[in-house]
Amino acid sequence: MKLSGGVEWALHCCVVLTTGTxxxxxxxxxxxxxxxxxYLAKQLQALSRAGLVTxxxxxxxxxxxxxxxxxxxxxxxxxxxxxxxxxxVCTEIRQRGPLATPPEACTRPCAIxxxxxxxxxxxxxxxxxxxxxxxxxxxxxxxxxxxxxxxxTWLAAGPDADASPQAR
Numbered sequence: 057m058k059l060s061g062g063v064e065w066a067l068h069c070c071v072v073l074t075t076g077t078x079x080x081x082x083x084x085x086x087x088x089x090x091x092x093x094x095y096l097a098k099q100l101q102a103l104s105r106a107g108l109v110t111x112x113x114x115x116x117x118x119x120x121x122x123x124x125x126x127x128x129x130x131x132x133x134x135x136x137x138x139x140x141x142x143x144x145v146c147t148e149i150r151q152r153g154p155l156a157t158p159p160e161a162c163t164r165p166c167a168i169x170x171x172x173x174x175x176x177x178x179x180x181x182x183x184x185x186x187x188x189x190x191x192x193x194x195x196x197x198x199x200x201x202x203x204x205x206x207x208x209t210w211l212a213a214g215p216d217a218d219a220s221p222q223a224r
Contacts, residue, residue, distance in 0.1 A: 057143040057179055059134060065091055066099040066137045067130065067191065073109065074125045074192045075208040079118030084211060099137055106136030125188035131180055133188075143179070144172035 069085050082100050086093040100119055103109040108128055109119045121128065146169040150157045165173065195203050 057176070060138050062095075062099045062102070062137045063134050065089065065096055066103055066133050067188075069096070069100065069119070070103070070108070070121065070125070070128065070133060070188045071192050071195060071204070072207050072211075073119060073121045074188060075204050076211060077120070078212070079112040079116065079120050080211055081118040081215075084118065084215060087215075088207065088210065102137045103133065106132065108132055108136055121188070125192060128188045129184045130186045130188075130191070131183035134183055142173070143176045144169070146172070 068089055072085060072088060073080060082097050083093050085100070086096040089096070100109060100111075104111055104119075107122055110122050111117065111119055146165060148159075148162065150166050151159055151162060164170075192204060
C-alpha cells in the first residue's frame with residue numbers, strides 16, 4: 057500500500073496538536089514542519105471534513121483535535137487524507153482470455169483476491185491499533201520528553217519566535 061505524503065504531514069500535525077489546548081494556526085503548523093502552507097491546508101481540511109480537527113476562528117484561532125488523542129487512530133488519519141478505498145481491487149482476470157473461468161464458476165473471490173484482501177485488512181487493523189496518543193508517547197520515548205515540550209514552548213511563543221522547535 058502506498059500512502060500519500062499528506063498522510064505523514066497530517067499525522068505530524070495531529071501529534072503536535074496534542075501538545076496543548078490552544079488552537080494552532082495552520083501557518084504555524086506549516087512553519088514548524090517547513091512545508092508549504094497551502095499544501096498543509098489541504099491536509100488540515102481533510103482532517104476537518106473527517107471530524108478529527110476543528111478550526112477555531114478569530115485572532116487566537118487555529119486547529120485543535122476534536123477528541124482526545126487516545127480516541128483518534130492512525131487509520132482515522134489515513135482514511136481522512138487518502139480515503140478508504142481498498143489497496144487492491146480485483147478485476148476478475150480469471151474470467152478473461154482463452155482459458156477463462158466461466159462467471160458462474162466464480163462463486164467466491166480467487167486466491168489472489170483473498171490474499172490481497174487479507175493483507176489490506178491486516179494493515180488497516182494495525183493502523184487502527186495505534187492512536188495519536190501512542191505516536192506522541194513514542195516521540196517522547198524516541199527523542200526524550202523535551203521534543204514535544206519544545207513544540208509546546210515554540211507554539212506558545214507565537215509567530216515571532218526565532219528558534220526552531222528542535223532548538224528549544
